[in-house]
Amino acid sequence: MALSTYVDDNCPKSIALIGNPNCGKTTLFNGLTGSRYKVANYPGCTVERREGSIALLGGSCARLFDLPGTYALIGSTLDEKIVTQFLRGEIPGCDKPDLIVAVVDATNLERNLFLVSELIDAGIPLVLAINMMDAAQQSGIKIYGELLSRALDVPVVQITARSKGGLPSLLAAIAKALADNTPSSKRFTWLPEDHPLRGTLTQSEGPLSKASRDDKIITTIASLRYAWIRSVVAKGTSQPSKAQSPSVSALDKILTSKIWGLPIMLGIFGLIFQAIFLWAQWPMEIISGTVETTSAWLTRLLPPGMLTSLITEGIIPGVGNVLIFVPQIAILFFCIGLLEDSGYLSRAAFLLDNFMRKVGLQGRAFIPLLSSFACAVPGILSTRSIPSRSDRLATIMIAPLMSCSARLPVYAVLIAAFIPKTFVWGFLSLQGLTLLGMYVLGVVGACGVAWLLKKLLLWKESSFYVMEMPPLRRPLIRVITRGVFDSVVSFLKNATTIILACSVIIWFLASYPKPQEGFVGNPVQASYAGQLGTAIEPAIKPLGFNWEIGIAILSSFPAREVFVTTLSTIYNISDDDDEHQGLIKTLQERNREGSFSTLTALSLMVFYVFACQCMSTLAVCKRETGSWGWTLGMFGYMTALAYIASLVTYQGGKLFIQ
Amino acid sequence: MKTQIIETKEEKALSAVKVGQKAIISAIKSCPSELLQKLVSMGIVAGSEVTVTQRGFFGSPINIHLFGSVLSLRSAEAAHIHVQPL
Numbered sequence: 001m002a003l004s005t006y007v008d009d010n011c012p013k014s015i016a017l018i019g020n021p022n023c024g025k026t027t028l029f030n031g032l033t034g035s036r037y038k039v040a041n042y043p044g045c046t047v048e049r050r051e052g053s054i055a056l057l058g059g060s061c062a063r064l065f066d067l068p069g070t071y072a073l074i075g076s077t078l079d080e081k082i083v084t085q086f087l088r089g090e091i092p093g094c095d096k097p098d099l100i101v102a103v104v105d106a107t108n109l110e111r112n113l114f115l116v117s118e119l120i121d122a123g124i125p126l127v128l129a130i131n132m133m134d135a136a137q138q139s140g141i142k143i144y145g146e147l148l149s150r151a152l153d154v155p156v157v158q159i160t161a162r163s164k165g166g167l168p169s170l171l172a173a174i175a176k177a178l179a180d181n182t183p184s185s186k187r188f189t190w191l192p193e194d195h196p197l198r199g200t201l202t203q204s205e206g207p208l209s210k211a212s213r214d215d216k217i218i219t220t221i222a223s224l225r226y227a228w229i230r231s232v233v234a235k236g237t238s239q240p241s242k243a244q245s246p247s248v249s250a251l252d253k254i255l256t257s258k259i260w261g262l263p264i265m266l267g268i269f270g271l272i273f274q275a276i277f278l279w280a281q282w283p284m285e286i287i288s289g290t291v292e293t294t295s296a297w298l299t300r301l302l303p304p305g306m307l308t309s310l311i312t313e314g315i316i317p318g319v320g321n322v323l324i325f326v327p328q329i330a331i332l333f334f335c336i337g338l339l340e341d342s343g344y345l346s347r348a349a350f351l352l353d354n355f356m357r358k359v360g361l362q363g364r365a366f367i368p369l370l371s372s373f374a375c376a377v378p379g380i381l382s383t384r385s386i387p388s389r390s391d392r393l394a395t396i397m398i399a400p401l402m403s404c405s406a407r408l409p410v411y412a413v414l415i416a417a418f419i420p421k422t423f424v425w426g427f428l429s430l431q432g433l434t435l436l437g438m439y440v441l442g443v444v445g446a447c448g449v450a451w452l453l454k455k456l457l458l459w460k461e462s463s464f465y466v467m468e469m470p471p472l473r474r475p476l477i478r479v480i481t482r483g484v485f486d487s488v489v490s491f492l493k494n495a496t497t498i499i500l501a502c503s504v505i506i507w508f509l510a511s512y513p514k515p516q517e518g519f520v521g522n523p524v525q526a527s528y529a530g531q532l533g534t535a536i537e538p539a540i541k542p543l544g545f546n547w548e549i550g551i552a553i554l555s556s557f558p559a560r561e562v563f564v565t566t567l568s569t570i571y572n573i574s575d576d577d578d579e580h581q582g583l584i585k586t587l588q589e590r591n592r593e594g595s596f597s598t599l600t601a602l603s604l605m606v607f608y609v610f611a612c613q614c615m616s617t618l619a620v621c622k623r624e625t626g627s628w629g630w631t632l633g634m635f636g637y638m639t640a641l642a643y644i645a646s647l648v649t650y651q652g653g654k655l656f657i658q
Numbered sequence: 659m660k661t662q663i664i665e666t667k668e669e670k671a672l673s674a675v676k677v678g679q680k681a682i683i684s685a686i687k688s689c690p691s692e693l694l695q696k697l698v699s700m701g702i703v704a705g706s707e708v709t710v711t712q713r714g715f716f717g718s719p720i721n722i723h724l725f726g727s728v729l730s731l732r733s734a735e736a737a738h739i740h741v742q743p744l
Contacts, residue, residue, distance in 0.1 A: 022727075072699030108726030111701040215694055219686065222698035223705070248711050248721075258715055350712075350730055353719050357732070363719065388692070464693050466735055468700065469721060469728040 011053050013062040013178050014095055016086060018119065019103035020112050021069030022470040024131040026050075027479060028103055028161040029066040032171070056175040065097070068384070071111075073118045078384035087122055099177055100126040101170075106136035106143060106158070109237060113229045114222075116152070120184045126154045127177050129170055134160045140240035148236030153184040162476055190228030197221070252472050255344065261351045268344075272335040273436045274429060276328050276408070283327040288582050291320030310507055313572040317583070318503025318565035319496065326488055328412060329405045333374055333487045337480035343470040345370065353465060359447040360454030362386070362465045365395040369446070372402035373439070374487065376617045380624055388464055394453050396624060397634055398446035400617045403439045403609060405487075406560040410608045411438050413564055417587035418601040442609045445641065502562045506555055506569050524548070524570050529555075543607065543643070544600040544650035553607070560613045599657070603650040610645050612638035670743070672708070673720065673736035680709045681741035689738035701725050702739060 019025040033052030050066040067086055068079035082091075089096030100119055104112035109130075119126055130143060149156040155173045159166030188202050197217065254260050295316045302308040339345050345367055353363030364386055372379030379399045386392040403411070415431050422430045506529065515526035524530045525547070532554065533547030540550050548570055556563040568583040590596035612618070612635045622631040669684055683706045686694060701724050702708075711728060712721040718733040 072695065074695070105726065110725045111727065114699060114701065215689070215691055218691070218694055218698060219703065222703045226701075226703050226705070253712075256712060256714075346730070350714060350719055350721070353730075353732065354715050362732075363730075464690075464696070464735055465719065465730070465732045466693070466696055466700070467730050469730050471728075 011061040011063045013060075013098045015054075015062050015064050015099045015101055015174065015178075016097040017064060017066050017101050017103065018083060018115070019069060019131075020071055020105065020115060020468075022468060023069065023103050023105045023112060024161045025069060025103045026066060027476070028129065028131065028159070028167075029064065030479065030482060031161055031164045031167055033064060054171065054174075056171065056178070058175065060175075062099075062174070062178065064101075065094070070115065072115060073122070082384075087119075087124065097124060098181070099174065100124050101129055101174065102126055103129045103131050103161075106130045106132045106141060107139060109143075109233050110226070110229055113232065114225060117190060117225050117229060120152065120154070121187050123183045123187060125177050125181055125183050127170070127173050128152065128154050128156045130156060130158045131161050133158045133165070134163070142238045144236050144238075148232070151186075151232040151235050153186045190225045192224075195224075249472065252347070255347045255472075256350055261347075265348055265351060268339070270436060272332070273439065274432045275335065276331050276432075276435065278429065278432070280327040280331055284324050287324045287326070288320075291316060291323070292582055295320070309511065309573075310504065313511075314503050314507025314569055315500065317568040317572050318506070319500055323492075324409070326492070328408055329374075330484050330488055332405055332408070333484045334480060336370065336374055337483045338475050339370075340367075341473075341475035341480055343472045346467065346469045347472075349467065350469065357465075359451045361394060361450050362388075362391050364465055364467050365391060368395055368399060369402055372399040372404060375404050375406070376400040376402065376614065377620050380617070380620050383624070390454070393625065393630065394450050396621060397453060397630065398450050400612055400614065400621075400634065400638065401442045401446040401449065401610065403442045404560075404614075406614065407438075407608050409561045409564045410556075411435055411605055413567075413583055413587070414601045414605055417584045418591060418598045438605055438609055441606065441645075445610060445645070449637070449641075498559055499562060499565055502555065502558070503565045503569060506551075506562075506566050507573070510551070510566075510570050510573050524573055529570070542651065543646040544597070544603045546595070549600070549604065553611075557613045558615045560608060563608070599650060599653045602653065603646045606649045607642045607646040609642070610638055611642035669740050671737045672710075672722070672731075672739040672741050673717075673733040675710045675741060675743065677710050677713055680707065680744040682707055682744060683739060684742045685740045686738055687740055693735060693738070697735075697739070700729055702729075707744075708741065 017025055017029055029050060029052065032054050052064050052066075053061050054064050055061050065086070067083050070080045070083050072080060073084050073087070074080070085091050086094060087097065087100075100122075102116045102119055104116060116126075116128060128148075130145070130148075133143070136143065143158060145156045145158055155177055157166060157170045157173045159170055161167075188198070191198055191201065197220070201221075255264060295312050298316070299308065299312045302311070339348075348370075349363035349366045352366050356363050356365060365383070368379045368382040368386070370379075371382050376399045379402065380396050383392045383395045383399070386395060412435075415434050419431045419434050424430055424433060509529035509532075510524050510527050512527055515523050522530075525534065529551045530547065533551040536550045536554070537545075537547045540553070545553070548567070551570060552563045552566040555566040564583065568586075571583065571586045587596060587601075591598065618631055618635060621634055622628065625631065672681070672683075675681055683702060683704050685704055686697060686702065689697070706724055709723040710720060711723050713719070719730045720733055720736050721728050721730050722736075
C-alpha cells in the first residue's frame with residue numbers, strides 16, 4: 001500500500017505542512033500519517049504540534065509537521081510567529097525543514113497563494129497541494145496543474161483530502177522534491193527588477209525577516225504580490241465564465257438570522273448537555289457495575305491485609321470512579337468536534353461578537369472558550385489565534401472558568417446523588433438542567449471577570465476581530481472520532497498516572513495512623529487526612545462543608561477529578577462492612593442520614609465551578625503569558641471567587657429554606 | 659429610515675455598504691499596523707472585489723464575500739476600508 005505509514009523519529013528529512021486556516025491541512029495530515037502521529041511538546045519549546053511520519057517510495061521516510069494555520073508569515077498572531085520561527089529553524093528540537101508542503105484551497109486560490117508566494121521567497125523547496133478539488137469542480141473552476149506549476153516553478157498536485165483523493169500522487173511528488181532539493185526560481189518575481197524595495201527585501205531574509213515595516217510598505221508589498229498572483233491564476237486556471245454572484249445558503253441564513261440565530265444556538269447547547277446525561281447513562285452503568293463487582297470479587301479472593309485494603313479501598317474505587325466518566329467525556333468531545341467541523345462555531349462567534357465586545361472580549365474568543373469546556377489547556381493554547389494581546393490575556397484568564405471535562409465527574413456524581421430524576425414540562429431532565437446551570441454559572445462569572453479585567457487592567461490596549469467564515473458542510477465523522485479518541489486516551493493516561501498516584505497517597509493518608517484502641521467514631525478522622533480535614537473545618541464550615549469534604553477539596557487542587565477518588569476512598573475506609581457500594585449510593589445514604597445535605601452538594605458544585613484546581617492549567621498559563629503575576633493572579637482570583645460564591649450559595653440557601 | 663440612493667458611486671467606507679452591494683476596495687486608511695497586516699494577508703487590498711453578504715445585530719459584524727471565501731469583520735474595522743460601489 002502506498003499509504004502505509006510507520007512512526008520513526010530517525011527519519012532524516014523533515015517536512016512542514018503549511019496553509020491557511022480552513023484549507024484542509026489537518027485532514028491532509030491525518031490522511032498522510034494514518035494513525036502514526038503524536039502530539040508533542042519539546043522541552044523548552046512553547047509549541048505544541050502534531051508530528052507524524054510518512055513512508056516514501058524506495059523505503060525512506062520523512063517526518064511531517066502539522067503547523068498552525070496562518071494567512072501570512074510576518075503577522076501579529078503567535079501562530080504566525082511560530083510558523084516563521086519553524087521555517088528559520090529557530091525552534092529547539094526541530095531542524096529547518098527540508099521541504100514545505102503548502103496546502104491551498106482550490107476555490108480560493110488568490111488569497112491562499114499570498115502565503116505561498118511568501119513561502120517561495122523563503123527559498124525552501126516547496127510542493128503545492130491544491131486541495132478541495134471536488135468543491136472547485138462543482139463550482140466550475142478548472143485548474144491546469146502543468147501551467148500553474150510552470151508559473152510558480154514548483155510541483156503542483158491536485159487533491160481532495162476529505163476523501164483521500166490524490167494522496168498517492170502527492171506522496172510521489174514529495175519523494176521527488178526531496179530528492180531534487182531545488183527551491184523555486186520564482187523568488188521575488190512579484191517585485192519588479194527596478195523597484196526601490198528590491199535591495200532591502202532580497203538581501204535580508206526575505207519574508208522571514210523580523211524587520212518591522214511601515215504601513216505604506218505593507219500595502220505596497222501586498223498590492224504587488226496580489227498583482228503577480230492574479231497573473232499566475234489567470235494563466236493556470238479558468239474560472240466559470242458567468243461568475244455566480246455570492247449568495248448565502250438558506251441554512252446559513254437561518255443559523256445566523258437575527259430572530260432565529262440565538263434561540264437555535266441555545267437549543268444546540270441545551271441538547272448537548274441533555275445528551276451528556278441521557279445517552280451516557282447506559283455505558284456508565286456498565287462501567288460502574290464492573291468496578292463494583294471487581295472490588296467485591298477481589299475482597300473475597302484476597303486475604304485481608306494492608307495490600308488488599310490498598311487495592312479494594314484505594315486503587316479500584318479511586319481509579320474506577322473516574323473511569324466511569326469516559327462516556328460523558330467522549331460525548332462532549334464528539335459534540336464540540338461536530339460543531340467545529342461543520343463550521344457552526346464561526347456562526348456562533350458571528351452571533352456573539354456584539355455581546356462579547358460588551359464584556360471586553362471578541363467573537364473569536366468564543367472558540368478558545370468553547371474548547372475550554374472540554375479542557376482549559378487546549379483552550380488557552382488556541383487563544384494564539386487572537387491577534388490582540390489584551391483580548392488574548394483576558395481570554396486566557398477566564399478560560400478556566402468554563403466548566404471543563406474534569407469538573408464533569410464532580411458535577412455528575414453530585415447531581416446523580418442529590419438531584420431527583422424528574423422531568424420539567426415532561427421532557428427536560430432536571431439533572432440535565434442542573435448541569436446546564438453549572439455551565440451557565442461559569443460563563444456568567446467569566447463575563448464579569450473579563451469585563452472587570454478590561455476596565456481595570458487592560459483598558460489601554462486595542463482589540464480587533466476579523467476572521468474567516470468557513471462554508472457550512474457535512475461534518476466528517478472520521479475526523480471527529482479521531483479527536484474524541486485522542487482526548488479519551490489522554491484522559492485515561494491521566495487516570496492511570498496522576499489519579500492512580502493520588503489514590504494511593506490518599507488511601508495512605510486516610511488509613512494511617514490507625515485509631516487507638518477505644519476510639520469511638522469514624523476511623524478516618526484519626527488519620528493524617530482526617531486531622532488535616534478537621535484542622536481546616538472551621539474555614540469551610542460556613543460553606544456547608546465538613547472535614548471529609550475538606551480533605552476531598554484539598555486533594556483535588558492538583559486535578560479536580562481527584563475529588564471523586566478521595567471521597568470514595570474515605571467513605572470506603574470509614575464503612576465497616578466489606579460491601580463497597582458505588583459512591584452515588586453512599587452519598588444518597590448520607591443524605592438520608594442528614595450528614596450530607598442537598599444544599600451542601602449545590603454549594604460544593606458552585607465551589608468547583610470557580611475554583612482553580614488544575615496544575616496543567618496553571619502551567620500552560622505561565623507558559624503562554626510568560627508571567628508569574630498573571631498565573632498567580634489567576635489562581636488567587638479563582639479561589640477567592642469560589643469561596644465567596646459558595647458562601648453565598650450555602651448561606652443564601654439556608655435563609656431560603658427557613 | 660433614511661434611504662440613501664447611491665447614484666454618484668462615490669467612495670465610501672465598507673461599513674456603510676448595504677447587504678447585497680458589490681464594491682471594489684480603493685484604499686485602507688488610518689488603520690493600526692497589526693490590523694492592516696491581517697487585512698492584507700486575508701486579501702483585503704486595493705483592487706479586490708467584495709460583496710457584503712450579511713450583517714449582525716446593529717450592523718456588526720459585517721460579512722463580506724471576497725475571492726472564494728467569506729470574511730467577518732466588525733463595523734469599526736470595516737470603517738478603515740474604503741470602497742467604490744459598483
